[in-house]
Amino acid sequence: MTTETAAGRFGRYGGRYVPETLVPALQELEEAYAAASADPAFREEVARVLREYVGRPTTLTPARRLTEAWGGANVWLKREDLAHTGAHKINNTVGQVLLARRMGKKRIIAETGAGQHGVATATACALFGLPCEVYMGALDVERQALNVFRMRALGAVVRPVESGSRTLKDAMNEAMRTWVSQVSDTHYVIGSAAGPHPYPTVVRDFQAVIGRELRTQAQAAFGGLPDAIIACVGGGSNAIGVLHPFIGDASVRLVGVEAGGHGLDTKQHGASLTLGTEGVLHGSRSLVLQDEDGQIQEAHSISAGLDYPGVGPELAHLAKTGRMEVRIATDDEALAAFYEVARLEGILPALETSHAFARGRELARELGAGKHLVINCSGRGDKDVATISARGVPPPVGVKA
Amino acid sequence: MSGEIAQAFAQAKARGEGVLVTYAMAGDPDLPRSVDVFAALVEGGADVLEIGVAFSDPIADGPVIQGAAERALKAGSTLKRVLDEVVPAVRKRCPQTPLVIMTYVNLIMAMGEARYAKLARERGVSGTILPDLPPEESASLRATFDAEGLDLIPLCAPTTPPARAQAIAKEGRGFVYCVSVSGVTGMRAELPPDLSQRLDLVRKAATVPVVAGFGISTAEQARMLSAHADGVVVGSVLVHAAHTEGPEAAKALCADIKRGLRR
């Protein structure tokens, strides 16, 4: 099943809106990727690294106490937080860095928001011996100190970006500018299913390993397909990765949860599928948060990984055609969900992931008992402990205050 | 295609000069004072004006023009206001000089392609340069512009393979903008050694004039390039001069670069 209506187009969205300097490189990447993905040896190499190094398949965990607490469908967790480096991002960076090596590229650049993609890129570069430079908004450098350290420890150069809102979108601008200058020997590893064609397709394919595993695991665990799958949406890579293999299964409800930030009426959110309008950002046509003059608005989320005013074109298409339901979780709801999951399941989810959990309860109840709901556990919350603990920790369970 | 651009190139050629295309940011430091900058550039010898319209996410621009865009946005610059306030004022002070808008595709989409084309033409704009709109994505916009008599000026890059460069040149409107360096806008001490060869190739295929731009800031560079192109584009050095020293400094720089373009 594909939603690609033409090469690099998902309905009205997608395309390749970049400086002419980059067009030949994107064509080269498109061709190299087509050849690699048709090559069984390349596919096996990616699969082998995912198996031996990343720890795939990640488990499908029954969330028994959440199921009980929510009083609806059986809740299952697809555990990308158990992948090496702690998030789904590694699925894509292993694939892209192997592709870059196959293309003979000498160095890697990347952008990062929460730092998870930067860490995953630095990790793949360390594994395969390529120099790595990561662009990161200066504000994110401050709020994600742990991941900055991890990237540096892995041998990557972290370049703080001071322009604009000093967050993910500006890091992506800077990475693209750098790529324009070094395109002959450099591969740009985009971290989400966004950017110019062929990136949305490449990233989706590498992330679709999540959904393919889930199909097999669901069969084994409860003898069928899930009734609904829910994932958080920033740029959209974990969501499209888990959802894509189910697009053709009409019985499976696909749900994406966007960052509601301080609330949709505050202008401080990251809800580009819900409130975005058609525009061009970072090389593709999609839904973006912008003002009526076409200036891109700054997004806000408590989670740096959802703090992005755009979204991948395929998700925009799925949302507009109604195949994917779009919901919102605010900062406060995500925080509450973080503690609920921590205390009921012994898992500290990433703040991004906590947005998906925040909408889990109502979805489980809508589905009802006997149905199966899968939550994509996109990453673990270690990177977020400073942000979360700064707000104070609720009293321990079972202890009188 | 618009007659103004062709005429400007023909006149310069008749005078034995290469064409000087200059870029400045509308709205830097504010809308009225940026008009003074454009007028100063023409007094300094600019033959074509590129009027930059600020976008929040300028992926093709280096630090100098990024800075100008941030100032312009702070000063309230929008595409609509540039067309309503800056373009007519520049047109009034420099009635002979073709005006070309340079901005990013999202601003045109937000306004609406047809609405932009009509408004731009009415206000006296001759052409438009969109550095994030490669040929594959430009068919509908170009048809709209063609119908309105507004030139969609294409770009060619150092990484563009020869056959593609020739196709771009053949289909060009207004002029072909040959990006001299693999990179973003900004001054460069050195230009690539194979630039003249590339310019010759594009010029041979082109049905319109060919200019070289990105990285050019001195009379010497202009002199060297004008042997292989119909003109040069100068931006960052002028934006920097206007910002730090005012319009007169930008005018003096123009005059100096223009000397390099006399054949």
Ligand SMILES: Cc1ncc(COP(=O)(O)O)c(C=O)c1O
């Ligand atoms: C754990 C986690 N989940 C989700 C995201 C959001 O990215 P995407 O929407 O591409 O899955 C991030 C991004 O940093 C992340 O670290």
